[in-house]
Structure formats: C-alpha cells, structure tokens
Amino acid sequence: MLVAFLLAWSLGPVVLGVLTSVSTQRDVAATPTHLLPTAPTVTAFRSLLGGARAAGPVAAGTVSVDETQAFLRAVVNAGVSTGLTVLVVIAIAVTAGYAFSRLRFRGARVVLVTAIATLAVPVVAVLVPLFRMLADARLIDTQLGLVLVYSSATAPLAVWLFYNYCQDVPFEPEEAALLDGCNRWQALRHVVLPQLVPGIAALTAIVMLAVWGQFLIPLLFAPTSQTKPVSVLITEFSGKHQTDYPLVAAAGVLALVPPALIATVLNRSIRNMLGATAL
C-alpha cells in the first residue's frame, strides 16, 4: 500500500509530464481532460528539436527556427557550465575531503568546520555581492563567471559529502603501504585513489545534478543566449507558449532526461553518499 503510494507520488508527475508531451492539445483541453493521449504524437518534440519547420508565420503547436536553435543552444550551455563546474568542484572537494579525513595538521579542524558552517549560509547571502564583483570584472554572461558562482554554491556541500565518504573508507591498506615504505604520493596514487573512485563517481553525479538544476543563479548571471542554460530558457518558453501544454511538457521532459539518467545509473552510490550525512 505505502509502496504504491510512494511510487505514485514519486513517478506520478513525471509520467504525467511524459504523457502530456505526447498528447495533442485537444486531448489536454478536453473535458474531462484526457490523461492518456487518444492519438499519441511526437509533434512537440519534433518542433522543439527542429524537425517540423514552419515557414513564414509560426503555426500553433510549433516553434520558430530561432526558438529551436535557442533551445539547443541552452542545452549546450547548461552542459558546458555543468561540466566545467564539476571539474572545479570535484578537484576542490576530493583533495580537501581527503586531507581532512586522513592528514593531521594544525588548522584542519578550523577549515573543515568553516566549510561545514558555510552549508547553513544560503546562496542569497553572497548573490548580491558576487553579482557586483563579477560585474566589475566583466564576468556577467560568461561561462567563467557562472562556474565561479556555481562553485561557491556547491563546493562546501561537496567537501562535506566527500569528507564523510573518506571517513568510511578503511585506513589500513593506506597505513600498510606507508609502513612498507611508500611515500604519501605513491600511497595516494596506487592505494588511495583506487579506493576513492566510487565516491568520486557519486560526488560527480551529485554536483552535476545540483548545477544542472540551478535557476536563480543563471537567471541573474546568464542573461543572454551566450550562456543561458535550459533551466532558465524553459521558464521563458513556458511563459510564451503558456497554452501549449504538450510543447511545454516536451521541453520539460527533454530537460529531465539527463538528470534522470544520472540518478538511475548511479542510484546506489548517490543514495549512500547522501544518506551518510546523517551519521
């Protein structure tokens, strides 16, 4: 019973979105509204991805060539800023998380506690000053600027998650390698790194999801098509085509495919890493 409710709650809206995206406008507007499309169609997807090209004035249910290009562009933009941020944040989090967990040095505790305390500082606190800083540096509407802000927003969480992860990785193999005469670097490369790979994979997935879903940050820092990611474009799009449910749903479905894939493939390690925060 409860399992059924859980499934309906988690999947219901997603299934509904997919159904809507392959429905016709008439099905959606019917009274009562048709949940299952009577005539399933991929028109919405084709018009989004540029399959159905309307010449001259744009017919209802289709989008202009410009909009198709903007959509694809926004997907690429989101991919680029997400990818770059992941590189930066993973580098920071893996090195720092490992150091906090394994190395004893004065000040480590202070930095760790500061990083964790930062988790309670909402993005809003730094958003306004960051905007002015980046505006002064002419980094608004650049991928670099976006990556900096995204990193500021996600790195503390990533450090904390990876620190937790390292704490659960057994220390003995590493200690043995050190006692056997490996230096720190050799131990890192041959013993530690292989042990950390699953954690790095999970962390990569989590940071990717966190960045791909960002909205307010790019709304401010990515004002033009130069950098605008799909999450922001989609809201403009849904405003413009408000009544075209299938089209808007199709855009939503396309934007949810990458995160859904990541969450499914790396499900187990993501769950473990997030759950470990409770310990």
Add this chain to the structure above:
Amino acid sequence: MTAETRVQLPDPSLPPDGTTSRPQDWRARSDRRLGWLLVSPLILLLLGLVSYPLADGAITSLWTSDPVNGVPNRFVGLGNYRDVLAAPETRAALLHTFAYLAIALVLEIVLGMVFALTLRRPFRGRVLVFTALVLPWALPGVVSGLLWTRVFDTDNGVLNSLLLQLHVTSGRHAWLASPLLSILVITVVHVWGVLPLTVLVLLSGLNGIPADLYGAAAVDGASRLRQFWHITLPLLRPAVAVALTTGTVAALAIFDEIYVLNGTALSTRSAMMQVYDTTFRQLDFGHGSALSILLTVVTIVLAAVWVVAFRRVAR
C-alpha cells in the same frame, strides 16, 4: 567515528641506519605540508567566493544605494533593516516564507518517516522503488514546477478532473488563485523535490540502530508502537536534526517552484524573491542586502536550533 579510533600505530622498528629524525616526525611534517597543499584550493574558494562576498554584503546593507539616480551612497547604520522590516511587501514575503517553511518541515518529517520505515526492511523490488524515490530530488526545481502544473491547472488539471469525477467537489478550484491554497500547493511541489533527501537521511539513521535493541524490547513484551516511541525515535534524533537542517535551508531559499507556478506575484512571494525584486529589479542594493543578511541570520539561527535541540542524547 573512525577518526577517533584511528590511533597512531606504534613506531615501526626500523633498522638503525643513522637517520636523524624518527619516521613519525617525518610523517607529521609531510602531513602538514601535503595537508595545506590539498586544502588550499578550498581555502581560496571560501575566502574569495564566500567570506569576502558575505562581508561585502554585510557592509552594503549598512549604506544607502541608488545607482539609478547616481546619488552617492550614505551610511545609515541599521536604517535599511528598519525599512525592510517595516515595508509591507517584505513583511508579507517573510510571512509567506515562514509558512512555506512550516508546512514543508511538517510534510517532510511526517512523510519522510513513513517512507523511511516503509523502505527499512528489504522486499522484492526495493531497488526499483529506491530508483523512483531519488528521481524527484534529481530534477531541476523548474522542471518539477512544470510537471506539477498539469496536476494543479484549473481547466486542464488532473486534480480538478479527478475531484469532479469523484464528485468530491462540484466546481473547479483555482488552486493558484487563493493565497493560502497556492502556498500549500507550491509547498507540496517543493517538498516533492526535497523529500527524497529526507527519506535517505532518516533511512540511514534507522540503519544505524542496532537490531538487538528491538529483540530485547520484544522479549520484554514491548509493542511495536512502544518500540518505535522508545527506541526508534530517540535514536533517530541526530538524523532528524540533519533532515530538519537541510529542509530549513532549502525552504528558506524557496524560489524556483514559486517562479514557475505563480511568477513573482505578491500573494505567494518568498523572501528570496523579495531580495531578487529589490536588488535586481529595483537595483536597490542596500535594502536588498539587508534583507538577504536577515534571511541568512534566520537560516543560521534555525539550523543551530535544530542541531542543539536534537543533539545526540546521552543514554
């Protein structure tokens, strides 16, 4: 935790080869150097992209700011804070934010507990259920907003359609027209995205409870309900604290779901949206900064309250 149990191993008895420093000293020195090297990128980020902006924002909040008319900034002390707390829109936005927060936390803890207890024991297909569970958390808030519009839409919404067909109501509800109802609806969408995290945190708390405690309680004749009340709940306190803290940080920053479902309408505007409006639409950095610092203080205080109130109790 492992950090405490990880005692330094006794000195390995190396052959006396005339080295001046003992291996332990060498290790300690290399730990320090390597440690600072590995942590330095994080320190740079914390200083440059968190601490400095935070301080800058705090200072900005004490000055007037009117770049539109080019009036020079003037120091006003806590004046901006007074203005912000007196302004009706900000008060309303803060009130909405607390409503979002309260509803979200109640739903998250109650539903989270139910789901976590459901998923606690293995059953066939549990892995698939887990996959479904995580999905809403993985989706962008904007996309969840879009997905739920088909549920709550007045004319073509599934909820109205369902209620009508079941004859629960006679007319269509405009779910996003009444302020109270729309705040509830938006919170449900928000909770949809946060709940997976709550469940995972509570679940790992549950997994940390030793099974023999229940065995002993059962031998003593304690009912399932009593076991839940006297074993599960007390031992789950740390996990609940984490769930409440993450839930609080997320709810106080609520923005995306509102923006998609109801735009920046005054009736559902959150404090975060008010900051956005003040700062980036009216370009009033002083008042915007004051409000964002206020929101930050509230977040930190509440997070501290949860951590202290639900601290691991000594048994």
